[in-house]
Amino acid sequence: MDDVDRKILAELQQDGRLTVTELAGRVRLSVSPCHRRLRELERAGAISGYRAVVDPAAVGLTFEALVFVSMRQEDRDTVADFERALADIPHVLDAQRLFGEPDYLLRVATADLAAFQRLYDERLATLPGVQRLTSTLVMKHVVRGRPLPA
Numbered sequence: 131m132d133d134v135d136r137k138i139l140a141e142l143q144q145d146g147r148l149t150v151t152e153l154a155g156r157v158r159l160s161v162s163p164c165h166r167r168l169r170e171l172e173r174a175g176a177i178s179g180y181r182a183v184v185d186p187a188a189v190g191l192t193f194e195a196l197v198f199v200s201m202r203q204e205d206r207d208t209v210a211d212f213e214r215a216l217a218d219i220p221h222v223l224d225a226q227r228l229f230g231e232p233d234y235l236l237r238v239a240t241a242d243l244a245a246f247q248r249l250y251d252e253r254l255a256t257l258p259g260v261q262r263l264t265s266t267l268v269m270k271h272v273v274r275g276r277p278l279p280a
Contacts, residue, residue: 131176134159136280138167139176143277146180183275191221191239193246194268197254199234202261211258219253232264 137157141148148156154164171177186192201212209227216225216236224237236254240246254263 135167135171135176138164138171140277140280142177186239190241193240193242195238195240195246195265196268197236197238197250198232198264198266199236199254199257199260200231200262200264201233201259203259204233208259212260215257219249221249232262 134157138153141153141156150165150168151161153168154161157164159167168177186194201208212234213225213227216222216234221238221240222236223239224235226235227233228235238246238249238254240249250263250265254260
């Protein structure tokens with residue numbers, strides 16, 4: 131990956147809807163080489179997809195919490211079952227497995243506190259291998275959706 135590829139990535143992180151012609155102009159390439167580089171970045175996995183960024187409040191998801199998960203057991207099957215079940219919960223926006231305690235950090239969004247409580251009691255607390263859940267509420271986002279540095 132060279133500086134031109136990094137410029138392409140930086141431009142697309144700012145505006146994923148750029149046409150190849152617009153992108154080529156911004157990175158100072160002709161259209162064909164820019165298109166080839168773009169396709170190669172996609173093929174290599176540097177660009178894993180394109181999607182719209184949706185404001186959660188605009189779709190009624192105004193309540194956000196971080197949930198820390200401590201596992202009762204961490205054998206391979208339990209971890210796989212937990213992660214598979216977690217992937218089926220659409221209100222879990224992000225999930226990271228951590229070193230140390232706790233074992234996982236989840237970011238969840240719901241309509242309100244009552245919806246969060248239902249999600250917590252009916253889905254999260256019943257996930258395979260869970261020993262303890264601890265939650266904290268998000269007051270505001272200070273840094274959100276930042277592009278990766280070039």
